[in-house]
Amino acid sequence: xxxxxxxxxxxxxxxxxxxxxxxxxxxxxxxxxxxxxxxxxxxxxxxxxxxxxxxxxxxxxxxxxxxxxxxxxxxxxxxxxxxxxxxxxxxxxxxxxxxxxxxxxxxxxxxxxxxxxxxxxxxxxxxxxxxxxxxxxxxxxxxxxxxxxxxxxxxxxxxxxxxxxxxxxxxxxxxxxxxxxxxxxxxxxxxxxxxxxxxxxxxxxxxxxxxxxxxxxxxxxxxxxxxxxxxxxxxxxxxxxxxxxxxxxxxxxxxxxxxxxxxxxxxxxxxxxxxxxxxxxxxxxxxxxxxxxxxxxxxxxxxxxxxxxxxxxxxxxxxxxxxxxxxxxxxxxxxxxxxxxxxxxxxxxxxxxxxxxxxxxxxxxxxxxxxxxxxxxxxxxxxxxxxxxxxxxxxxxxxxxxxxxxxxxxxxxxxxxxxxxxxxxxxxxxxxxxxxxxxxxxxxxxxxxxxxxxxxxxxxxxxxxxxxxxxxxxxxxxxxxxxxxxxxxxxxxxxxxx
Numbered sequence: 355x356x357x358x359x360x361x362x363x364x365x366x367x368x369x370x371x372x373x374x375x376x377x378x379x380x381x382x383x384x385x386x387x388x389x390x391x392x393x394x395x396x397x398x399x400x401x402x403x404x405x406x407x408x409x410x411x412x413x414x415x416x417x418x419x420x421x422x423x424x425x426x427x428x429x430x431x432x433x434x435x436x437x438x439x440x441x442x443x444x445x446x447x448x449x450x451x452x453x454x455x456x457x458x459x460x461x462x463x464x465x466x467x468x469x470x471x472x473x474x475x476x477x478x479x480x481x482x483x484x485x486x487x488x489x490x491x492x493x494x495x496x497x498x499x500x501x502x503x504x505x506x507x508x509x510x511x512x513x514x515x516x517x518x519x520x521x522x523x524x525x526x527x528x529x530x531x532x533x534x535x536x537x538x539x540x541x542x543x544x545x546x547x548x549x550x551x552x553x554x555x556x557x558x559x560x561x562x563x564x565x566x567x568x569x570x571x572x573x574x575x576x577x578x579x580x581x582x583x584x585x586x587x588x589x590x591x592x593x594x595x596x597x598x599x600x601x602x603x604x605x606x607x608x609x610x611x612x613x614x615x616x617x618x619x620x621x622x623x624x625x626x627x628x629x630x631x632x633x634x635x636x637x638x639x640x641x642x643x644x645x646x647x648x649x650x651x652x653x654x655x656x657x658x659x660x661x662x663x664x665x666x667x668x669x670x671x672x673x674x675x676x677x678x679x680x681x682x683x684x685x686x687x688x689x690x691x692x693x694x695x696x697x698x699x700x701x702x703x704x705x706x707x708x709x710x711x712x713x714x715x716x717x718x719x720x721x722x723x724x725x726x727x728x729x730x731x732x733x734x735x736x737x738x739x740x741x742x743x744x745x746x747x748x749x750x751x752x753x754x755x756x757x758x759x760x761x762x763x764x765x766x767x768x769x770x771x772x773x774x775x776x777x778x779x780x781x782x783x784x785x786x787x788x789x790x791x792x793x794x795x796x797x798x799x800x801x802x803x804x805x806x807x808x809x810x811x812x813x814x815x816x817x818x819x820x821x822x823x824x825x826x827x828x829x830x831x832x833x834x835x836x837x838x839x840x841x842x843x844x845x846x847x848x849x850x851x852x
Contacts, residue, residue: 355446356393356401357570358439365396366571373578380593382582382625383561390562404444411437450555477605479732484611498731502739504613505601505729508694509741512823517700520762520821521707523769527644528709536636536714540587545580546572548631552624559623560598560728568624583629590716592724597626598738599746601729618694620727620746630721630751637754644708645757646764651794652753661791665798668788671781672800682779683803685811689760690825692795693752694744696759697823698723704758721751743823756795762822763797764790766814775810777802 356362369392373385415433418426482492483500491497554566568575586592603616610616622630641653650661665684672682689695698719705715722745729736745752767790770776778787779800791798801807819825 355404355443355450356397358443358446359401361396361400365392367574368392370574377578377581378585378589378591378593379582379596379625379629382578383593383595383623385578386561386563386625404440404447408437408440408444411440478603480603480610483613494732494734498729498734498736501603501613501729501731502736505618505727506739506741508691509727509739509744511742512695512697515697515700515821515823517697517703517821519817520700520765521703523762523765524704524707526707526709528640532640533709533711533714537711540584540632542576542580544635545583545628545632546576548628548635549579549624551631551635552627557602557621559621559626560600561623561625563624565624565627568628579625579628582625583632586629587632587717590713590720592720594726596623597721597724598623598726598728599748600735601727603729603731618747620725620748622746622749626721627750630749633718633721634750634754641754641757646761646792648764648790649757649761649792649794651792652757658793661793661798664788665791667781668779668800671779681803682800685799685801687797687799687815687826689795689797692760692824693747693756695823695825696745696756697743700762700822701755701759704762708758718751718755721749722755753794759822759824760792760795760797763814763818764792766817767799770810770814776807776814 366389369389370385372388374381376382376384411433415430415437418430418433423430480497482490483497485491485500491500549565549568549572552565552569554569555564558564568579600621601618602621603613604619605615606617607615638654642655645653648661650656650658669684672684675681701722702715702719705718706712725746726738726740728738745756767776771778771787771789776789778789780787788800790800799811801811815826
């Protein structure tokens with residue numbers, strides 16, 4: 355909406371000229387705060403309130419038409435043009451507030467947007483929360499304190515985690531040439547492409563500036579932004595304020611009661627996202643060779659539907675099997691707070707063991723560990739806190755780093771199958787054995803429907819949790835020992851897996 359005003363470019367350029375000299379991300383972040391401050395003043399003093407302007411123009415038009423419309427014809431036409439412009443600005447404002455992505459062109463009636471925006475606000479507004487003792491709290495300050503305390507504990511390191519058992523199973527696969535390609539200096543084009551890959555109107559981070567601001571003013575910001583990103587990859591220093599993140603709570607269920615029923619989405623500053631995107635763009639082509647073939651999510655060249663088709667075939671084979679002595683079962687697992695419970699020590703050790711150069715790993719871990727969180731609860735920001743573990747949902751880098759974490763489970767399963775402790779499912783005589791399929795943080799296990807095999811699976815899951823900090827979500831575990839397995843076998847299986 356602001357882009358409809360010609361003065362916007364002048365305000366941004368004037369504010370940018372006030373910046374202090376500096377070539378790092380910290381100096382860039384301070385300069386952006388100056389721009390934000392000046393834009394707020396400009397919006398309040400010169401741009402004005404759109405809804406109020408709309409009301410004034412309608413009253414003016416009505417007055418002109420009621421008096422002498424013939425003599426006021428030119429003034430009426432001029433007022434109608436102004437009214438059309440303000441109506442368009444109002445439409446843009448409500449379109450952005452409603453967060454409707456699929457609607458490209460709307461009519462002048464903003465009733466739909468008006469409906470969607472308050473609906474989103476009502477849906478995300480938290481009226482009450484259940485305390486640990488089962489009682490309800492409706493006090494905003496108490497609920498905000500509950501949220502901050504909950505996430506401080508959730509992002510706190512588990513001192514009992516020991517990653518070594520899984521790390522020992524990983525083989526180095528990254529070559530010296532790959533490391534050389536990863537660590538070479540970034541070009542201006544790479545950094546620019548990373549910026550324009552960011553959604554222009556995605557929810558902004560704590561600095562309040564969406565990707566569209568940078569993309570629209572790239573000619574003005576380009577030199578400083580590119581220099582700052584290059585400085586980070588050269589020095590490895592993330593200045594304070596750049597990686598600040600706002601946690602917003604999105605309901606996962608229709609009627610959330612506790613904080614576990616909300617998905618914490620991290621809103622990062624765009625300038626940090628540029629750094630993160632640069633790392634992602636260089637890392638993604640390597641994932642095909644680094645991540646287990648059983649993983650189908652986020653990897654170029656693989657589709658999540660591939661694993662879905664394999665799962666259908668495996669379930670059909672289990673259903674079609676009439677011999678109880680060779681009956682198999684499927685076991686669906688879901689990790690509890692998968693991203694938030696990632697232990698940094700495990701991630702760091704896995705990346706180093708794979709053979710990544712230490713300087714590249716240091717840049718990645720700086721992005722992960724330099725974060726400062728603040729929870730936005732019903733529009734109010736809480737006291738910031740520093741985490742000691744976890745990945746952010748909302749950071750472009752997180753989904754790809756999580757693949758390295760969850761890949762520890764296939765390593766443990768492979769050790770069991772190689773030793774004969776676990777038997778793989780084969781849908782026919784010459785088919786490859788299938789013991790597990792991964793869908794990002796969801797897992798589907800196949801093993802023989804016996805209590806002994808279930809015990810081995812339980813041992814794998816306990817080892818995986820002990821090494822990575824990941825825990826199975828018991829409310830989302832589904833055992834599918836199918837129709838042709840006797841009830842006694844199903845009972846033993848379920849009790850053993852618990």
